[in-house]
Amino acid sequence: MTTTSATSGSTAASTSTTSSSSSTSTNASLGQSILSGLNAGAGIDTDNIITSLTAAQKASLEDGITAKQATNTAQLSAEGSIASDLLTFSQSLQTLINGGSLQVQPVSSNANVMKVTAKAGVPLGDLTSTIHVDALAQAQSIKSTTFASGQTFNTGTLTLTVSGGSPITINVDSSNNTVAGIAQAINAQGGGVTANVVTAADGSSTLVLKGKTGAAQAFTVSGSDTGTGGQSLSSLSYGGGATGGMTLTTAAQDASITVDGVTVTRPSNSFDDVIPGVSMTLTGTGDVSLSSSVPTDAINEAVNDFVTAYNSLMGEITTATAAASSTGAAGALYGNTSMRQLKDQLSKLTTTALTATGSVRTLAELGVGTNLDGTLTVDQTKLSKMLTSYPNDVAAMFQTSQSSSSGQVLITNAAGAAASGVYTISGITPALNGGNATGSVNGKPMNASSWNLTAPVGSGADGLALQILSGAPGTVTITVNQGLGGVLQTLANAMTNSSNGVLTALNKSLTTQKSSLADALAKADTQVQVYHDRLVSQFTTMNTLVSGYKATQSYLTQQVDLWTKSTS
Numbered sequence: 001m002t003t004t005s006a007t008s009g010s011t012a013a014s015t016s017t018t019s020s021s022s023s024t025s026t027n028a029s030l031g032q033s034i035l036s037g038l039n040a041g042a043g044i045d046t047d048n049i050i051t052s053l054t055a056a057q058k059a060s061l062e063d064g065i066t067a068k069q070a071t072n073t074a075q076l077s078a079e080g081s082i083a084s085d086l087l088t089f090s091q092s093l094q095t096l097i098n099g100g101s102l103q104v105q106p107v108s109s110n111a112n113v114m115k116v117t118a119k120a121g122v123p124l125g126d127l128t129s130t131i132h133v134d135a136l137a138q139a140q141s142i143k144s145t146t147f148a149s150g151q152t153f154n155t156g157t158l159t160l161t162v163s164g165g166s167p168i169t170i171n172v173d174s175s176n177n178t179v180a181g182i183a184q185a186i187n188a189q190g191g192g193v194t195a196n197v198v199t200a201a202d203g204s205s206t207l208v209l210k211g212k213t214g215a216a217q218a219f220t221v222s223g224s225d226t227g228t229g230g231q232s233l234s235s236l237s238y239g240g241g242a243t244g245g246m247t248l249t250t251a252a253q254d255a256s257i258t259v260d261g262v263t264v265t266r267p268s269n270s271f272d273d274v275i276p277g278v279s280m281t282l283t284g285t286g287d288v289s290l291s292s293s294v295p296t297d298a299i300n301e302a303v304n305d306f307v308t309a310y311n312s313l314m315g316e317i318t319t320a321t322a323a324a325s326s327t328g329a330a331g332a333l334y335g336n337t338s339m340r341q342l343k344d345q346l347s348k349l350t351t352t353a354l355t356a357t358g359s360v361r362t363l364a365e366l367g368v369g370t371n372l373d374g375t376l377t378v379d380q381t382k383l384s385k386m387l388t389s390y391p392n393d394v395a396a397m398f399q400t401s402q403s404s405s406s407g408q409v410l411i412t413n414a415a416g417a418a419a420s421g422v423y424t425i426s427g428i429t430p431a432l433n434g435g436n437a438t439g440s441v442n443g444k445p446m447n448a449s450s451w452n453l454t455a456p457v458g459s460g461a462d463g464l465a466l467q468i469l470s471g472a473p474g475t476v477t478i479t480v481n482q483g484l485g486g487v488l489q490t491l492a493n494a495m496t497n498s499s500n501g502v503l504t505a506l507n508k509s510l511t512t513q514k515s516s517l518a519d520a521l522a523k524a525d526t527q528v529q530v531y532h533d534r535l536v537s538q539f540t541t542m543n544t545l546v547s548g549y550k551a552t553q554s555y556l557t558q559q560v561d562l563w564t565k566s567t568s
Helices: 002-038 046-098 177-188 296-321 337-347 380-389 391-396 483-496 503-566
Strands: 103-110 114-118 129-135 139-143 155-161 167-170 194-199 206-212 220-224 247-250 255-259 262-266 278-284 287-294 367-372 377-378 401-404 407-412 421-429 436-443 447-449 453-456 465-468 476-481
Touching: 002 167, 046 296, 046 337, 046 503, 103 114, 103 476, 114 287, 155 177, 194 262, 206 220, 255 278, 296 337, 296 377, 296 380, 296 391, 337 503, 367 483, 380 391, 401 407, 407 476, 421 465, 483 503
Parallel strands: none
Antiparallel strands: 103 287, 114 278, 129 255, 129 287, 139 206, 139 247, 155 167, 155 220, 194 206, 255 262, 367 377, 401 476, 407 465, 421 436, 421 476, 447 453, 453 465
């Protein structure tokens, strides 16, 4: 501290001396200009005197303001650049994480039977499952007989009924009593059954109706005539005891799989809720086994890229906050408390727990070390060892996830907003009779508003928000894996939040100062103009008087000359 103060004091003294010397030189120059005007042999040069005096007044009033404006501009520029780079740093990492390239990926042994993808935000870990695909989901499809080109139908109605649904009536009249017209009328209803007309080379047509996949989407068609003269609408009937109508080409069917001996059915060929973290799409029937793969190369590259980006940001902050030295002036934000807070928060990233559990939970444990100057380095040997020994734990450090042990207690805060940990919420009661829900975290009562609970500041679960539904148990477990992306995003939000962000507050303060300095400069300009106008008025009056004195002097000179001649 002593060294910094001495340096700062020396710099200030040097600046003051330079400023004083410059001011003295300027004033001496202006003074000489004024004296030259007064001593001009051909009368007083009032224009030069007014210009010089006005310049002196302007310098005394405005030089200090413009110097502060230059400092303010530099501070705003530095703050804006750092805030922008912090957000870019956070968003770039989040984009990489959301892309899934750092996530443990499921692997299918037979893509012709099942394709698999990882679900974002759900830790996968080791995956060892054997699955038999028993059947694929199908949509019911029926077709009519072949009708000659130009065939018309009787007027009347067609009634479509999807299993368990309400009947849908399609009116057939003279405007739509053709195969194409009936197909358009069915499609216009949007009842879950679509119609298509297949036309042969000879112009004959076949009506094809298709429903949605799943056994529950089976449908029937009933035709009823009200007019005559054309093909009976009963020829388009199917199901419900109808005969002589349309024929079945594909039956409605659910997809069925057997996972480790347990049979599961779904109305479509997509299964997203059978194995946590895995989305499955059926492509055929047969056996398939699932395993997992850790993207070690991508994670290794991401860690090194993170360190590079971190060091770039930290270098920018260090430059902006550097003290003056013999080789350069102080940074634009030297001594700024907001910058100190930002550096302090960034320095904690390597020791912050990124997951709730695991053998490796922090960047420091992963091999990311901090140098004396605040920059980071990667111990590549240690990083490779951790990736080999604990691949799933390392991969989890780059994923943000949160879960509740009860479906009646929902987590409502944004993913990553709460710190990593396993939290026990006890004393839970739903909101009843217009009251508030209750619950405690880490032994501290949570803030309540109707059905919602939020963790109090300082509880260790800051940022956690819950919604308590009816039937919630008295105690639940909340597991939060903030992940590196979540930690960095929370930091960026805290610094740049529009209402109470540290960098936002600094920007507002500097912007207010900028406006105040602009007002002060405008006021000084007005004062200089008033001073200039007063000088013009005063010197005009003086010139008038001097002119009078000169006229008198000329007259007296003439008289003296006459008197002298007369006496002679």
